[in-house]
């Protein structure tokens with residue numbers, strides 16, 4: 386019988402763990418009744434939770450030997466948690482899913498069908514309706530537009546990390562061992578035939594989202610810097626353009642001095658121009674700095690996460 390490995394990042398998810406486990410068990414039992422027989426194994430990744438998440442997972446492990454876990458030494462973030470899951474998970478198919486049931490396990494049978502019957506390698510999930518405040522909705526749709534324009538990876542709007550993958554696909558994802566991880570981009574970069582299915586967004590089963598607006602902005606920046614060097618080119622063009630304009634300005638000033646003479650007037654405009662050019666320079670320096678920062682972290686070659694316990 387084939388096995389489906391489930392990667393489940395958990396950070397302070399005490400209220401959700403058991404709800405999640407029960408729901409997944411229900412889905413797999415239902416699949417059995419419909420003659421879809423698969424083994425499944427869980428890989429919970431405890432991302433440095435400060436509540437009882439780990440003991441709840443251990444509790445499940447004592448009842449069910451298909452439950453495995455990796456527990457980090459501190460909070461490393463969901464991207465690292467997913468990386469740890471991918472490093473450890475077994476199975477012929479692998480799914481990444483949130484523990485808060487916002488990635489409904491009930492979609493799994495449909496996803497498997499696309500892989501088994503239609504020959505897809507990956508099935509990703511796209512949230513159709515999503516309750517979001519207008520500012521977030523606007524920022525998020527702008528992010529997808531920008532990243533799809535700038536980078537050579539195509540990321541579908543509102544795509545979740547929730548996806549079912551074949552072993553071959555997972556093995557290829559594992560070849561991308563970068564430290565700065567933007568998993569949505571990595572998944573897309575690896576390629577293969579991907580089917581996207583849409584579903585209506587669901588509220589969290591319990592607890593609260595861990596994302597602040599600032600973290601989302603950082604995450605977006607990570608996505609752009611990791612998968613595109615267009616901002617560097619923009620910096621070059623902005624620099625080139627202001628250089629060109631300044632040459633014209635210079636010629637104008639020199640000619641005026643030769644033909645009309647007189648003192649140069651208008652220092653307020655001069656100051657404004659200097660400030661403007663300084664702003665442009667700092668902006669471009671900031672862009673370059675972002676890339677240098679990434680290179681710095683990448684060359685240190687640190688591990689993506691530290692495991693404290695694993696079973």
Ligand code: UDP
Nearest residue numbers: 394395396432462463466483484485594595
């Ligand atoms: N998560 C994690 N580490 C973190 C933050 C979140 O492993 O530092 C997990 C979290 O437990 C959940 C998933 O990532 O299973 C998605 O987090 P959340 O629900 O907060 O994000 P949202 O659904 O709001 O995008």
Ligand code: MG
Nearest residue numbers: 483485487589
């Ligand atoms: Mg969630």
